[in-house]
Amino acid sequence: MDKVNLSIAIIPMSHQFGWNSSTAGLVQSSFFWGYALSQLPGGWLAKLFGGRKVLEVGVLMWSLATICVPFAAGYMPALVLSRILVGIGEGVSPSAATDLIARSIPIEERSRAVAFVFGGLSVGSVAGLILAPSLIQTFGWESVFYLFGFFGVIWCFGFQFIEGQSAFAAEYITRRPQSIGSSPVTSNSSTKSWKDVGGSLKDVPWKSFFKSEAVWAMTYAHFCGSWGHYCCLSWFPTYFSEALDLNLTEAAWVSVLPPLASILVTSVASQVADKLISSGVETTKVRKICQTIAFLAPALCMTLSSLDLGLPPWGLVVILTSGLALSSFALSGLYCTHQDISPEYASILLGITNTVGAVPGIVGVALTGYLLDSTHSWSMSLFAPSIFFYLTGTAVWLRYASSKPQNFSKSD
Numbered sequence: 001m002d003k004v005n006l007s008i009a010i011i012p013m014s015h016q017f018g019w020n021s022s023t024a025g026l027v028q029s030s031f032f033w034g035y036a037l038s039q040l041p042g043g044w045l046a047k048l049f050g051g052r053k054v055l056e057v058g059v060l061m062w063s064l065a066t067i068c069v070p071f072a073a074g075y076m077p078a079l080v081l082s083r084i085l086v087g088i089g090e091g092v093s094p095s096a097a098t099d100l101i102a103r104s105i106p107i108e109e110r111s112r113a114v115a116f117v118f119g120g121l122s123v124g125s126v127a128g129l130i131l132a133p134s135l136i137q138t139f140g141w142e143s144v145f146y147l148f149g150f151f152g153v154i155w156c157f158g159f160q161f162i163e164g165q166s167a168f169a170a171e172y173i174t175r176r177p178q179s180i181g182s183s184p185v186t187s188n189s190s191t192k193s194w195k196d197v198g199g200s201l202k203d204v205p206w207k208s209f210f211k212s213e214a215v216w217a218m219t220y221a222h223f224c225g226s227w228g229h230y231c232c233l234s235w236f237p238t239y240f241s242e243a244l245d246l247n248l249t250e251a252a253w254v255s256v257l258p259p260l261a262s263i264l265v266t267s268v269a270s271q272v273a274d275k276l277i278s279s280g281v282e283t284t285k286v287r288k289i290c291q292t293i294a295f296l297a298p299a300l301c302m303t304l305s306s307l308d309l310g311l312p313p314w315g316l317v318v319i320l321t322s323g324l325a326l327s328s329f330a331l332s333g334l335y336c337t338h339q340d341i342s343p344e345y346a347s348i349l350l351g352i353t354n355t356v357g358a359v360p361g362i363v364g365v366a367l368t369g370y371l372l373d374s375t376h377s378w379s380m381s382l383f384a385p386s387i388f389f390y391l392t393g394t395a396v397w398l399r400y401a402s403s404k405p406q407n408f409s410k411s412d
Helices: 005-017 021-037 039-049 051-072 076-104 107-118 120-139 142-163 166-175 189-201 206-211 213-242 248-278 283-306 313-332 334-341 346-375 378-400
Strands: none
Touching: 005 021, 005 120, 005 142, 005 213, 005 248, 021 039, 021 076, 021 213, 021 346, 039 051, 039 076, 039 346, 051 076, 051 142, 120 142, 120 248, 206 213, 206 346, 213 248, 213 283, 213 313, 213 334, 213 346, 213 378, 248 283, 248 313, 283 313, 283 334, 283 378, 313 334, 334 346, 346 378
């Protein structure tokens, strides 16, 4: 919710403060400065202090920073800093949540826990896009930041209360019959786990990672996919409002459609991919097919939207929604290859590609605003760069991607 609130509020804020598209792009991209820089440190802190504490601090940090946005809006450096702090808080949280799940959920229930927890991302996006317009029209744009930030502070108090149950939960889990291959989880495992992981981090084969063509393919594909995703996430409400002449409420409701459709596509794509692999189709081939769909579908739909075909606004909405929904095939393509090529280093590989994948949020979102001011064309500013990266990403992925397990040498 706190990631998408600004994409709606930026419209009335720009009118009030007289911001052009370049300034609006700068404000929206500042979130990703903190988000990109905190990915790897978040994993390190979660191992050092435990995911429970890092998650709590992260949510509290970004919630308080969200509440500060209305006070800082009239002074650009303070506004940018507040959004950077929101990005830092959100950047450390995925690693913290993952660490918490790994410590407290038995292995035979972990997949469902991960799907349930991280499914909150889509639910929050939908809820934020639905609630924000009504709040803005009734109470002003400031209310979105006050209310959403307040929700986060309340969450922290609730989380501290639940923390009191952790000792019982740990005792319950350790006394449960463990399946083969699962390890007991204890509340006192943080120190031991960090020592073990800390020692292995010294032996991480960084040089071998970057000698691998497959790792470079994953990194570039992550960058290309994030360019289209983050630029659309940030600019679509404005595009729907200005280019398609929808009011604020209509623009927000239309912006909800891609994440809603993505939920359906994700469930179908994952089942199809697993069925193909189980039937004997080579894993690399399946990953390449899925990722190619994830890139070419939005590229085609953006191309159609850029052409003057005389389509009504809702026709363009259907086309763009379909393209962005099909981009969710990436969850069965790119996002599985880290585990395919090296289960041992999958989290580190994801940290590398996810850090690079956050760069488009910094560069692409701001560049879109600059190009919009320069060209006054949504096709040139929003769609053309995304199409370029989707197409080049497809070419690199088909040429160099691989899901074959790789033995990275620790001697490097």
